[in-house]
Amino acid sequence: MKYMTAGESHGPEELAIIEGIPAGLKLSSADINFELARRQHGYGRGERQKIETDTVSILSGVRHQVTLGSPITLNVHNNDHNNWAAIMAPDEPATPENSVRKVMRPRPGHADLVGGIKYRHQADLRNVLERSSAWETVMRVAVGAVAKKLLAEIGVDVHGFVQQLGPVKTDLAALTEFPDLAAVRAVSEALPTRSLSAATDQQMQQVIDQAKQQRDTVGGMVQVLATGMPAGLGSYVSADEKLDAKIARAIVGINAFKAVDFGAAFDHVGLYGSQVMDEILWSADRGFYRATDNMGGFEGGMTTGEMIVVRGVVKPIPTLYQPMRSVDIDTHQEHKASIERSDTTAVTAAAVIAEHMVAIELAKAVLAKFDNDNIDRLKEQVAAYRREVQAF
Numbered sequence: 050m051k052y053m054t055a056g057e058s059h060g061p062e063e064l065a066i067i068e069g070i071p072a073g074l075k076l077s078s079a080d081i082n083f084e085l086a087r088r089q090h091g092y093g094r095g096e097r098q099k100i101e102t103d104t105v106s107i108l109s110g111v112r113h114q115v116t117l118g119s120p121i122t123l124n125v126h127n128n129d130h131n132n133w134a135a136i137m138a139p140d141e142p143a144t145p146e147n148s149v150r151k152v153m154r155p156r157p158g159h160a161d162l163v164g165g166i167k168y169r170h171q172a173d174l175r176n177v178l179e180r181s182s183a184w185e186t187v188m189r190v191a192v193g194a195v196a197k198k199l200l201a202e203i204g205v206d207v208h209g210f211v212q213q214l215g216p217v218k219t220d221l222a223a224l225t226e227f228p229d230l231a232a233v234r235a236v237s238e239a240l241p242t243r244s245l246s247a248a249t250d251q252q253m254q255q256v257i258d259q260a261k262q263q264r265d266t267v268g269g270m271v272q273v274l275a276t277g278m279p280a281g282l283g284s285y286v287s288a289d290e291k292l293d294a295k296i297a298r299a300i301v302g303i304n305a306f307k308a309v310d311f312g313a314a315f316d317h318v319g320l321y322g323s324q325v326m327d328e329i330l331w332s333a334d335r336g337f338y339r340a341t342d343n344m345g346g347f348e349g350g351m352t353t354g355e356m357i358v359v360r361g362v363v364k365p366i367p368t369l370y371q372p373m374r375s376v377d378i379d380t381h382q383e384h385k386a387s388i389e390r391s392d393t394t395a396v397t398a399a400a401v402i403a404e405h406m407v408a409i410e411l412a413k414a415v416l417a418k419f420d421n422d423n424i425d426r427l428k429e430q431v432a433a434y435r436r437e438v439q440a441f
């Protein structure tokens with residue numbers, strides 16, 4: 050499975066093409082729109098969210114809500130393009146009238162300055178920000194929604210939530226109170242901050258409100274859990290076959306993500322091996338399993354069969370309504386950075402995006418290991434492999 054996205058933040062459309070999804074998978078725009086809404090509606094997002102509807106059209110690869118095995122084209126219309134039609138017009142020459150709303154004072158933390166240097170966009174850094182904007186993640190979530198549908202067919206469940214927003218931490222001990230991932234999902238989906246308890250949700254909302262009032266922004270940390278992956282996906286034989294490494298890349302590839310760990314590794318710094326390794330147990334009904342899951346579901350770049358636990362650190366939003374120092378790229382004079390309409394926080398959306406990026410990498414690993422022409426054959430092969438693993 051591979052995919053590519055295309056589109057500028059204020060251009061006409063966002064697109065994704067996915068290749069390698071098996072034939073026979075049930076898929077509708079409603080499945081995808083459900084996930085797009087989760088990404089869009091978190092607390093702390095900016096005014097753009099009032100303009101967009103984040104709904105997908107399926108343009109190819111699906112017939113009567115069943116995949117054909119051919120490339121799937123997905124499309125999300127940018128409602129905001131109406132307000133930018135002249136400025137963004139892909140097929141109109143530049144004129145003084147449409148060359149307005151330029152960005153000349155790069156925002157610290159955004160891609161503006163380095164992107165401008167790299168692509169020689171010295172006339173207008175908007176040429177950078179239009180593609181570096183995280184609006185593109187709408188398509189990654191759309192692709193991830195397809196991956197999640199596929200994973201659900203083989204009993205794999207993936208869910209992301211906000212673990213920390215600014216200084217407020219979700220009480221992870223509460224996780225043990227949830228019977229399964231569906232219960233975790235039910236709680237976090239219902240909370241505007243996508244956290245795990247009503248108490249932390251309140252505190253997080255206060256932090257966001259306060260930051261907004263102070264014309265500042267906040268970051269945080271998200272956690273993604275995945276259950277039901279059989280042991281032995283990915284490989285230790287080559288660095289680029291390691292599945293945890295692929296997930297790490299996918300997470301840090303999301304806008305604003307600066308760090309990733311597995312099994313709360315950052316919290317294990319300074320502990321002894323005896324406190325951290327997951328002891329190996331066996332029972333007739335489960336086969337091999339672990340006493341703990343401190344490795345977050347990976348050993349040697351392969352799934353262990355335990356729950357996958359991935360965390361990502363999201364930096365605060367770079368655009369500040371009280372801007373920091375910058376330099377005008379035309380005059381080289383010091384100026385405050387440009388202000389573009391912006392979110393106060395995107396950690397709420399980031400949890401959903403991270404969930405979908407993990408789903409994409411897990412689906413890719415499943416499709417690389419098993420026959421992927423048809424969903425039923427894939428399911429048969431996964432079932433046979435699970436029996437083999439259990440009998441080892």
Ligand SMILES: Cc1cc2nc3c(=O)[nH]c(=O)nc-3n(C[C@H](O)[C@H](O)[C@H](O)COP(=O)(O)O)c2cc1C
Nearest residue numbers: 159160181182183304305306367368391392395398
């Ligand atoms: C869902 C989401 C929404 C974002 N919204 C904004 C925003 O409104 N304003 C902004 O300056 N950055 C926003 N960002 C962050 C920038 O896209 C990101 O910092 C920028 O592309 C530079 O990339 P880097 O932070 O990965 O280095 C958002 C990120 C995510 C994940």
Ligand SMILES: C=C(O[C@@H]1CC(C(=O)O)=C[C@@H](OP(=O)(O)O)[C@H]1O)C(=O)O
Nearest residue numbers: 058095097181182183184389390391392
């Ligand atoms: C539109 C989304 O995020 C955008 C990501 C973004 C950025 O710089 O990354 C800047 C803002 O764009 P705009 O200036 O058009 O409001 C966000 O709204 C979204 O995620 O749906």
